[in-house]
Amino acid sequence: MSEQYWLGAHDGVTFTPSGNNLAYTEYSDTVPTAMSDHSRTMNPGVFEIKGKNVYQIFGYALSAMTVIVGDDGVILIDPPEDVEKGRRMRVELEKITSKPTVAIVYSHWHTDHYAGVKAFASQAQVDAGEVQIIAHRDFMDNVIANSISGDGAILTARADYSLGTLLEVGPEGRVNGGIGPDFIMETMSLLAPTVHVDDRLEHTVAGVRMVHFWAPSEAIDEIVTWLPDLGILQSAEVIQGESFPNLHTIRGSRYRDPQAWFRSIDRHLRPLPAEFMIPSHGRPLAGKAEIAKVLRDYRDAISYVYDQTLRHMNKGLLPDDLVDRVSLPETLARSEWLGNFYGGVPHSVREIYVGELGWFDGDPTTLAPINATEASRRYIELIGGRDKVVAAADKAAAAGDHQWAAELLRHVVRVDPTDQPARIGKAEALRAIGYTTPNSNWRTWYLTAARELDGTIDYSMAINIDAPDQIAALPGAAMLEGLRFRIDPAKAADVELAAGFHITDTAETVGLIIRNGVVEPTTEIPHDAVFVASLPKLAVMGMIFQELYEGLKAAVDANHAVLDNGSLEDAENFFSNFDHHSAEKLTLSAQ
Template sequence: MTAGRKYWLGADEGMTFTPSGENSAYTEYADTVPRAMTEHSRTMDPGVFEVVGRGVYQVFGYALSALTLVVGTDGLILIDPPEDVEKGRRQLEEVRKISDLPIRAIVYSHWHTDHYAGVKAFVTQEQVDAGECVIIAHRDFMANVLAGNASGTGPLLAARVEYSLGSLLETGPEGRVNGGLGPDFVMRTISLIAPTVLVDDRLEHTVAGVRMVHSWAPSEAIDELITWFPDLGVLQSAEVIQGESFPNLHTIRGSRYRDPQQWFKSIDRHLRPLPAEFMIPSHGRPVAGRAEVAKVLRDYRDAISYVYDQTLRQMNRGLLPDDLVREVRLPAHLAASEWLGDFYGGVPHSVREIYVGEFGWFDSDPTSLDPLHPAESSRRYVDLMGGREAVLAEARKAADGGDHQWAAELARHLVRIDTTDREARQVKADALRRIGYTTPNSNWRNYYLTAARELDGTIDYSRKLSLDAPDQIAALPATALLEGLRVRIDPARSANAERTLHLHLTDSGQDLALHVRRGVLEAVPGLPEHPDLAVELTKPVVLGMVYRDLYGTLAQAVDAGQAKITRGTPADLREFLGWFDPLDPAPIRLSDR
C-alpha cells in the first residue's frame, strides 16, 4: 500500500490503520503475473485496523483469514483464529499491544481450517475446560470438521487444497502469488478445541460486558455464523462476504453444492437489515460508513443473484455448461466493484456448478449416459488424427502459436493413453504453465502451475499438507472417527463377511458396535446384543488405529496393556480389521487424466 492511501474501504472517517510487518504475498510486477493480481497482493500489507472509539479491531494480513478483536470490560472476544498456531502467535503479539485482558470468548465462524486451526495460540484446552474462555460455533461445526478429514473426503480434499491454494508451490513470480483472500496459505501447526457454546439459528448473549448476536447464515459454508454487535454498530460478516473478490459459489478444490440462492438470501435476511456502521469481514479489509456497508452488501448479493438467475434463465433456453460460460458474465457496474474482482471465486466455474447443482451431471444427450472411458476415447481420437507423433506435433505447433489451451487438450489425449509419455507430459505441462501465468484468479493459477509440476516431475511433495493434524484429531469424537471407516471398507475382501465388533472406550465409557455385512459397515452407538468380537481400548489407541495401522496399532496396545481383547482372538481381529483399506501416504495424482 502506498503512502497517503486510505487503507480501509468506504468512508474516510471512523477508522485507523497501523501497519506492522512485511507483506508475505508476492508484490512485484512480473511478466508471469497479471498486473491486477500484483496490485491485489499490494492491498495485503499486515497491520491493525481500529474502529475508533468502539473497541473493535481487525488484525489483518498475517494469515489467509483476518482476526477480529473486541475489547470488553473485563476480557477480550476473538473471531476466527487463523490457519495455524504460528500465525496465531503473530496475531497475538498485535492483540497484546492493544490489551492484556484475558480472552473470554473465541468464535469460529465456520468449519474451514483457516477459521479455527490457530486457536491454541490464544487459549489452552485447560483454560476452556476451566470455564475461563468459551468457544462458540454452529451446532454442526464438529460434524463438518470430521467430514473434512480422513473420516470423510479428507485425503482427496487435502490433495485438491494443495492444488487450488498452491501450498506445493513457492511464493514468487513462477509460483504462488497470494492466497486470493489473504496474503498466503501455508499451514504448519494445526490445533482445535471443541466448541463449548453451540448456536442453532440465533444466539444473543453478553460476554465481557459486550452484547453480541450470532446468526446462522448458510452461504460459503453450511454452518456459517455472522456476529452482530448492536451496541457498537459493528457487523462481523464472517465469510458470507468473502473478501475483495467474486465469491466462491463453487470451489474448484471441491465441496458440496453451495446454493447461491441460499447465499444471497442469507445476506438479505441476516446482514442487510442490520444498521451496521462498520463491517469487519473474515477475509478482506473492513468497510466504514453505513451507506458504504449497505452498498457492499447490495452489490454482493446482486452479483450472486445475477449469476444464479441468469444461469437458470439460459438453462431454460436449453443451454449447456459450455454455452453458459459464454453467456453469463457480470454486468459492467458489478464487474467494476472492488469487492467482485476475479481473484478467488469466479463466474465461469460457478456457472458450471449451478448447472450441476440444479440438474445434476447429465446434459440430456443420451450419448453421455454410458460414454467410452476417457482413455479409450482418447486412443480412438489419436488414431483418427494420425497417431501419437502427429498429435504431438500438432500440440507443439499450437503451443508455438500461443494457443496453449488447445495444446493442453491435444496433449491430454496422449497422457491419458500413456501416463509415462514424458514428451506428452512436458507439452501439456508447458501449456498449463503458460495459461496459469495469465490468470489473476489465485485458485486457477495455482491449479494450473501445480498440475504442470506434477506432469513434468518438478513438484515438491515435501510441502504436502496434512489436514489430519494430531491436535485436531485428538479433539474429534473417537466413535465418530470409527464410524468414518465406512468409506474405507473393501467390498471384495468383505464380500462374504457378517460379523460384529464391540468397542468399549475405557477413558470415556462410550460403546460402539461395528457391524460388517458383506461390504457394508454400520456403526451403532451402544452395546450390541451378541457381538462376535469385543475390545476394550482408549481414545489414543483408536486414533492410532484410524490414522496409522488398524490391526498393528491395536496389537501393540494389547501387548502394552493399553487394550484388551474380551471376546474373540487376535487372529479374528486381524481378519476383521483387514477388511478396511489402510491410509495411503502416497500423494494423490490429479493430472494424469
C-alpha cells in the same frame, strides 16, 4: 499510516502497519498486473475502529482475526489457519490489550477460521470455563465429515492444488491467496465448541452484547456476529473479501446454494444499521451508505449469475455455452469487492448447472460413455497416432493456443502416463495458461498440475488433515465410523462379521458390523461381536493412522488396550476386509 488503507468512509478507522507483506507484490511477465495490485491490498497490520475497542488483525494469514475488547476480557472471531500464524497475531493482540481471552467465535468449519486457536487458549482453560468457544451447532459434524470421516483425503489433495500450498511464493508460484496474502498450514489445533448457535443467539460476554445469526452461504454452518451497541457487523465469509464470491470452490464441496447465500445477505446483513463492517477476509469497510452499497452489489452479483444461468438453462444451453453467455454487467464488474481473484463467474456457472440439474446434459450419448482412457486411445488412433497428436499440440502451443495444446496432450498422457515428452508438453501449456489468470485458485491449480506432470512437485508442504492435535479433539467414535470408507467389498464379499469397542477415556461405545460390502456403525456392542476391545482414544488414533490390526496389537502388547472377548486373530481377520493405510500422495493431472 497517513494514506487510507481501509475501504469506504474516511473517518472512524485507523491502520497501523506491522511487518512485511506475505504475498508477492512485484510486477512480472508471469503475473497479471491486476493480481500484483491485489497483493498490495494485503499489507499486514492492525485496523482499529476508533472509540469502539474493536480491532482487526490483518494480513498475517489467509483470514483476518477480529478482536473485541470487553470489560474484563477479550473476544476473538476467527483465529487463523495454524498456531504459528496465531502466535504472530498474538504479538499484535498483546499490543492492544493485556486482558485475557474469554471467548472465541468460529464463524464456520473451514480450517482458516479455527485451526490456530491454541495460540490464544488451551483445552484446560476451556475445561475450566475460562474461555467459551462459540460456533454453529453443526460445526463439529462438518469438521468430522471433511476430515477423518468422509471425503477428507481427496478434498485435502485438491486443496493443495487450489490453494497453492505446494508452490513457493514468487513470480512462478503463489502470488496471493485471493482473499488473503498466503495460505500455508503448519501446526493445526482445535478446541471443540462449548456454546452452540442455532438460528440466532443473543448473549453478553465481558460486557459486550453480541447477536450471532446463522447465515448459510460460503459454508452451510456460517454465522455472522452483530454488535448492536457498537454498530459493528462482523460479516464472516458471507462477504468473502475483495473478490467475487466462491459460489463453488474448484477444490470441491457440496453445492453452495446461491439463493441461500444472497438471501442470507438480505435477511441478516442488509437490515442492520451497521456503521462498520469487518469481514473475515479483506479490509474493514466504514460508513452506513458504503456498507449498504457493498451488501447490495454483492447480493446482486450472486443473484445475477444465478438468475442468468437459470434463464439460459431454461433455453437449453449447456455449461460451455453458459460460460460464454453469463458474465457480470459492467456496473458490478467494476466493484472493488467483485474482482476475479478467488471466486469466479465461469466455474460458478458450471456448478449452478450441475447443482440444479445434475451431471447429465440431456444427450443420451453421455449416459454410458466409452471409458475416458479407451476414448482417448481411439481419438489418438483416428488422428493418426501419438506422434501426430504431439505434433499438433506443439503447433498449437507455438501459435499461443495453450488450451488446445493441453487438451490434445491430455489424451496422450491419459493413455500412457509415463510418456514424459507429452507430460512436459502438457505441463508447459498449463504453466503458460496459469501465468495469465489473476484468479488465485485457477493459477495455483494450473502451476501445481504442471509440476506434477514434469516431476518438479514438492509434497513437503502438503496439508495434513490428520494433524494430531486436531484429531485429538474429535470423538473417537467418529474415527471408527470413518472405516465405512475403507471397506473393500471384494475382500468382504459374503462376509458377515461384527466387532465392538469401548473407548475408555471418553466413555464411547462403538459397534462395527460388516455385511453386503458395507460397514454399519452402532452405538452398542453387537451381540455377535467376534471381538470386543477396551482402549483409550489415543490407541484408536494409532489404529486409524497406521495399520488397523497392527495398531490394535501394539496397544494390547503395551497394555494400553485389552480384549474383553475374542482374540487378536479374530481382530486380524476382521480388519483384513479393509484398505491398508496409505500415505501415498494422490495425483490429479495425468487422468
